Amino acid sequence: MIPIACPQIGAEEEAAVLAVLRSGVIAQGPQVACFEQAFAAHCGVRYAVAVSSGTAALHLALLAHGIGPGDEVITTPFSFIATATSILLTGARPRFVDLDPQSFNLDPKLVAAAITPATKALLPVHLYGHPADMDALGALAAHYGLAMIEDAAQAVGATYKGRPTGSFGTGCFSLYATKNITTGEGGMITTNDEQIADRLRLLRNHGSRVRYHHELLGYNFRMMDLQAALGLAQLAKLEVFTAARRANAAYFTAKITHPRLSKPQTYGDVQHVYHQYTLRVAGDRDAAARYLADQGVGTAIFYPIPIHQQQLFRELGYTDHLPKSEQAAREVLALPVHPGLSATDREQIVAALNSLPLLETTAVGA
Numbered sequence: 040m041i042p043i044a045c046p047q048i049g050a051e052e053e054a055a056v057l058a059v060l061r062s063g064v065i066a067q068g069p070q071v072a073c074f075e076q077a078f079a080a081h082c083g084v085r086y087a088v089a090v091s092s093g094t095a096a097l098h099l100a101l102l103a104h105g106i107g108p109g110d111e112v113i114t115t116p117f118s119f120i121a122t123a124t125s126i127l128l129t130g131a132r133p134r135f136v137d138l139d140p141q142s143f144n145l146d147p148k149l150v151a152a153a154i155t156p157a158t159k160a161l162l163p164v165h166l167y168g169h170p171a172d173m174d175a176l177g178a179l180a181a182h183y184g185l186a187m188i189e190d191a192a193q194a195v196g197a198t199y200k201g202r203p204t205g206s207f208g209t210g211c212f213s214l215y216a217t218k219n220i221t222t223g224e225g226g227m228i229t230t231n232d233e234q235i236a237d238r239l240r241l242l243r244n245h246g247s248r249v250r251y252h253h254e255l256l257g258y259n260f261r262m263m264d265l266q267a268a269l270g271l272a273q274l275a276k277l278e279v280f281t282a283a284r285r286a287n288a289a290y291f292t293a294k295i296t297h298p299r300l301s302k303p304q305t306y307g308d309v310q311h312v313y314h315q316y317t318l319r320v321a322g323d324r325d326a327a328a329r330y331l332a333d334q335g336v337g338t339a340i341f342y343p344i345p346i347h348q349q350q351l352f353r354e355l356g357y358t359d360h361l362p363k364s365e366q367a368a369r370e371v372l373a374l375p376v377h378p379g380l381s382a383t384d385r386e387q388i389v390a391a392l393n394s395l396p397l398l399e400t401t402a403v404g405a
């Protein structure tokens with residue numbers, strides 16, 4: 040089976056981790072500082088703060104902007120759960136706004152209509168590696184005085200009008216094993232704001248600047264030097280990885296011709312980094328996924344249940360009906376697009392897709 044994700048770990052990563060193991064400093068230390076500097080430079084920002092996960096990055100970014108009880112944060116329901124639970128963890132409430140069905144990202148027109156006096160921040164997701172509409176969202180944030188927190192977990196290396204994702208506000212990245220670069224578990228927060236960076240460093244380390252002196256309520260959300268060494272080796276390969284993902288995506292876009300499949304496109308002056316190559320499937324999507332699995336092609340659904348319909352949010356009283364997100368959840372299917380695909384893998388994937396049964400349709404009312 041061709042896997043949907045495949046971490047690219049080579050001799051460089053092995054050597055880097057071994058060197059840290061032998062150095063005697065394995066928790067947060069010089070490798071973390073070095074990784075932060077390299078990451079900030081890559082994103083074109085002044086500061087980067089390494090943390091233990093993408094979820095911790097979102098949680099701390101919101102806290103650093105002073106988001107808490109009584110506040111609302113506007114975000115998309117068509118994302119990984121952590122986008123919204125990070126808001127809940129601060130005591131604030133997510134306000135879900137439907138997506139632009141073409142880019143799968145927040146629709147700025149609907150965002151504008153959802154802003155209330157309680158709104159304190161916008162939290163767009165650059166879903167699948169396609170940047171959100173940052174001109175329109177940035178203009179709204181500036182006009183209403185809202186914090187801009189970008190969920191760039193899937194979008195390391197992506198650009199909007201030539202500018203890196205994560206550099207428009209406070210950027211939150213995940214370095215989880217399946218992401219475009221990985222430290223196993225891990226996250227990174229990017230910002231140009233010195234005060235935010237300072238608060239982030241305090242929050243990730245028990246509110247402490249000087250050992251055993253605690254200024255505020257913080258967490259242990261630190262990254263280890265072991266992870267940072269991995270991250271540095273991965274970051275050095277990011278451009279090669281991204282080029283491979285984009286080449287795989289271009290191949291699929293050129294070769295997939297089946298009438299039941301609609302292919303992802305890019306909208307605006309963006310560089311899409313194809314964390315996922317996501318099709319929409321007409322008819323019975325789940326049967327199509329089973330057919331592809333039988334042909335040796337692993338696929339995945341990001342995401343089968345929009346966040347507002349998750350049990351957690353139902354029980355919190357969310358009754359939203361967000362038809363475009365709900366439709367996307369029924370139709371999307373992601374293909375393997377990672378840098379580990381061989382030429383034969385790509386041919387096998389396209390052959391399987393183009394041989395899908397034609398007439399499979401969802402039984403109405405089933």
Ligand SMILES: *Cc1c(COP(=O)(O)O)cnc(C)c1O
Pocket residue numbers: 092093094095118119121122164190192193213214215224225226
């Ligand atoms: C992966 C991901 C996260 C969470 O990152 P973790 O490192 O797994 O905590 C948040 N948002 C999105 C969109 C993600 O894809």
